[in-house]
Every structure is written in structure tokens, then in C-alpha cells.
Amino acid sequence: MAINRIGVLTSGGDCAGLNAVIRAVTRRAILKYGWQVYGVNDGSHGLFDRPPRFQELTLPDFTGTVLRMGGTILGSVNSGDPFDFPMPDGTRQDRSAEIIDGYAQLGLDALIAIGGDGSLAILRELAQQGDWNLVGIPKTIDNDVDMTENAVGYVTAVDVATEALDRLQPTAASHNRVMILEVMGRDHGHIAINAGIAGGADVILIPEIPFDLDRIKSKFEDVLSEEGRSFALVIVAEGVRPIGETIDKNIGQYLGQHIAEMTGAETRVTVLGHTQRGRTPSPRDRLFASAFGIHAVDLVAEGKFDRMVAWSSRDCIDVPLADVVGHSRAVDPDGSIVRTARGLGICLGD
Template sequence: MTKRIGVLTSGGDCAGLNAAIRAITHHATETYGWQVIGIRKGTTGLINRPLEYQDLTVGFCDSALLRSGGTTLGSTNKDNPFSFPNPDGTRTDRSQDFIEGYNQLKLDALIGIGGDGSQHILRRLAEHDGINLVAIPKTIDNDLGHTEAAIGYHTAVEVATEALDRLQPTAASHQRVMVLEVMGRDAGHIALSAGVAGGADVILIPEIPYTLEHICNKITSLAKKGRTFALVIVAEAVKKENGEIATLTKDEGRPRYGGIGQYLGEKIQKITGAETRVTTLGHVQRGGQPCAWDRIIASAFGVSAVDLIAAGKFDRMVAWQNRQVVDVPIADAIARYQAVERSDIMIKTAQGLGIYVGEL
């Protein structure tokens, strides 16, 4: 019988998602002769009635889709099926509606593209009613365990690096300190990699404490050597020196990171006397065309996810390890949080370049 497989994107969007959708569709239809159903709005597409989905074809998933950012299927990072928001503000368990939607579409398997939160929810749904689930890692934060890279991460690093490239000339022209705040949630991978690639003088990440005194000492030491500018990159989850979280707003009770760049900029200017400007990239890191590496990773993941279904291997996540795609238990991937470790080669590289990366 012809298999019918579903695919959905869940959680925050990022560059490279459409490349994965395209690879899944091409491989499933052209190699195996299967039918691919795209679920709209993440898990919400199987909860809403009528169901929200579309048939995915090779014609729809052409090379233009490969190049486009975001996700053509849409996504959600709020509509948890186990605590689904109602118009009146209350919440309801709609997990059974999701399972019924899966069965109504007569799906033989489901590919979920998401980060740790999305994969936790999808796995819980699959355990409830035997949904054949295969997962693909997606997160610009690159904090999922057992994979060296997730879809979206490399493009986010490219955007942050380009921002430093653009800030450097204007910093030099006006003898300023430029502070760049980047995303990454509780992990410092984006700030660390972009800081090395973009020639930052100071890199601050959540995993390593810092002192304002040493930040300012670094900046003043550059001035003494004749440098007229400095570049500082900071991850959004870095705390103030006193341990307080810098937040602008709260989202459904959770702190929405943002503001540490402004805090540091004011402190640096006050202590050093250097004119300081702050740039916050925010969602610019999620949008735009995916870089080549994200297209490659996403395509390899999509093909391998389809092959897992063909082999009858479920409750697995595809992962990138040692220049190849492997598969690991989803439970293992979401159980292991991949923060920056002090022994990370990028930390050693930054130190070797004379970059201040905190109190090591």
C-alpha cells in the first residue's frame, strides 16, 4: 500500500525549514512513491476542525522553496495540545483532538521538525496513541543534545557575523564601542561563533560569568594600543553583573530575554567614557534566506528521516555527527541540554585571539 506521511514544523521559525520540507517531499514521492501531507500551523493543524493541511508535491516543493526562509507550512510555539489556549483565556487538553486528526488523515507516520520543546510534546503525543514519529532537529540556539548542528543555527550565526561586519566600519569612523545583542536563549553558541568570526573584542555568554571591570579593562587596553573602536557581542540570556535577568517583557509567565545589551552599553560608557551604541538583532536572525550549510543540513536530514520511516525506525531523531547523519532516540536528544562548555574549542580559539570571554 502507498504510505501517507505527514510533516509539520513546530516552535519558532528559522531559515532552512523549507529545505527540509522539500527534501522530505522529493525523497518520499520520487524514491518510495508515497504521499506527503503537510500539516499547517504545527500541531494546531491537526487540532483545529476542519483539519488544516495540504498535499505536498514535487511541483510545489521546487528549488524556489529551497531558497526561501521561514516555513511554508506555518508554525506555532504557543498552542501546546496538552494545554491549548481558549479564547476566554482558559486552557484545555486537546491532545485527543490531535490524535484523532492524525487518524482522520490516515497517516502512517509523522515527521516533526522542531526544537527540544516541540519534540518533547510530539513524543508525548506519540506515546499516547502509537503515532509513528520521526524527528528533525531545528533550533537557532543549537542546544539540542546529540547533534552537532540543528537547522537554522548556521544562518543565525551568519546574520550575527554580518552585523559585526557592518558595525565595525561605523565604529571605527566615530571612535565608538559597539554592543551587539544576539539571540540564543540560554545557550551562547551564536554569540561565541559569531564573535570569533566577526572579530569581536568581548564575547559574553550565559555559561561563563564576567565582570564589568574586566570588560572595561579590555576596551581601555585597546585604546592604549591605538585602537579607536571596540566590538562587544552578548547573548540575550546573559545576566547583569549582580545576577539579575535583563528582561523587557514576559511571555505567558516566562521571561522574554532582551535588554542586556542596553544595560552593558550604559555601563561601559559610564565607566570608560567611550561613546557606546547598542544594536539588538532579535528576529532578524530567524528570517531571510538560509545559508548554504543550513540548506545542506536540512536536505540531508529530510532524506534520512524518510529513510527511517521506510526502515520502520520510529521514536528517533536524525542528527549530525562526525560529518554524517545518524539517528538517536528522541528521549536522549531532549534529555541532554547542549550548552557551551568551558572546554569548547571555540572558547579556546577566542582566548587564543585575545578576546575577553569572561572569567575562566
């Protein structure tokens, strides 16, 4: 089929590197293929409105500053499933037909969607229902999209968390404190374990490995007796929960309270929160974003749809979207990253 106009949108939580993807898609589509590029505003929600909300993307839109910007110039949403959309009166409705009609009104020949596992699953269902030509690009700071070693935004998030540990270490040492850093990772602990190793943490807690408070206490005793230190660093993913216990506070606060009670140490808790999302993208994230954007446009040109671009063995590849959605990429408790942490004497709570 002839391609004349493609769309691109960002869906789900923002992260560093999204603008680099949009830039790469636009430059490749225009410079190589001569296509029009429409950027859909606020993810799929831009297709609800009449007329649909979009902006035509052109080469002058991408001066040197956009590549370096965090966030997304198109806007994004991370709520409101169009198949089960919450209405003002409290009811829920299937509004997928409105989005499909909005896509048709834009006259798009294909759509490149930048999203995480949840967003890509919804967009794939919309594409199947509306007969769209869809190509996906993985983005998530959690790095839990399946079938790819890296997703856009992850490397920068690890950099932010590592830098936080670098800044917490001197004040921990100065005041003999246990500093607890809570990072994002609702279901998976890729940020926590990678930043923890890079940042010299003594304890790393991730959702994939259940933890025991007594093991953490023993680690602090070892730090004092074997290393002669009276301070320590802990990094914990936000989704970690104690076994068999319901807590009414975030995990960082829970650990701060219990570690202080068990050890008598002075504890401080830092929650990084959304600071992991909004930073200037790292050079590596810009590289992944650019490679993904180019490859996605080339897939459209080749008529290869219902696929997601991915990074594997130092190369940009593509995989079936059907193999991605409904799955997630967890930290392997027996993998090399966990073995590295254990080899360094880091306590993982078990």
C-alpha cells in the same frame, strides 16, 4: 507495516532551511517510495481544526524558489502546549486528545516533525499517547538541541550575526565607538561565540560564562594601550544576565549604559532580533536540511521510529528521541571554541 501516507510539520520558531527540509522529505517520499505526503499547517495546531488543516505536497510544489526561501511554507507555532493549552476564558485545558484525533483523521502512517527541543518533547509525548510513528528533525538557530552537532537554521543565523559585526566595525572605527550587538540565545551562546570569533569581537558574553563589568572595562583599557584602538566590538547573547542583579531592560541596553558610564566611551546598541531567522538559508543549512530530510524518510521506510536524525563527525546519523528530549547542548566553557576565543585575546567577561 506498509507505508502509504506520511505527514510533515514544522513546529516552534521559524528559521532558515525549513523549506529545504520539507522539499527533501517530499522528493524522497515520492521519488523513492511512491508515498503521499501531507504537510500539516501551523505545526500541531493544524490538527486542532475540523477538518484538520493540511496540504498535499507534490513535486510541482517545489520549483527552484522554495529551496531558497526563508521561513516555512507550512506555517508554524511556538506557543500553546496542547497538554496545558490556554483557553479564551483564562483557564487551561489538556487538548492533546484533539490533536491525536486530528492525526487519525488524516490517515497518516507516520509523521516527520521538524522542531527544537521543546517542540520535539511535546510531539514525542503526543506520539506515545496516540501511538504515532514519529521521526524528528532538529531545527533551531540556537543550536542547542542535544545529540547533534548542527541543527537546521543555526549556520545561517551565525552568518547574519557575523555580517552584522562586519558592518558595525567600520562605523565603530570611524566614530571611536563601542558597538554592542545583541543576538538571540536565551539559554545558550552558540551564535554569540561563533559569530564573535568570526567577526573579530573584542568582548563576547554568553549565558554559560558569568561576566564581571570590571573585566570588560579592563579589556577596553588593553585595546587602547596595547592595540592603539579607541573603538571596540561587543557581542552578547540575549539570555546573559549580570550576577546577582535584576535588570528591567534588555542586556544590550544594560551593557551600553554601564560601559559608557565606566569608560566614558560613546556606545551604540544593535539588537538583531528576528533578522537572524528570516534570511535566505546558507548553502550549508540547505545541505544539512536536505540530508536530514532524506534520512528521516529512509528511517520511516525502515520502520525505525521514535528517533531523531542528527549530524555527527561529518555524517548524517540518527539517535533515540528519548536521549534528546529533556536535555540541551550548551557551549562548553572548557571546549575548543572557548579556548579559541581566549587564545585570540577575546574577553569573555570572566
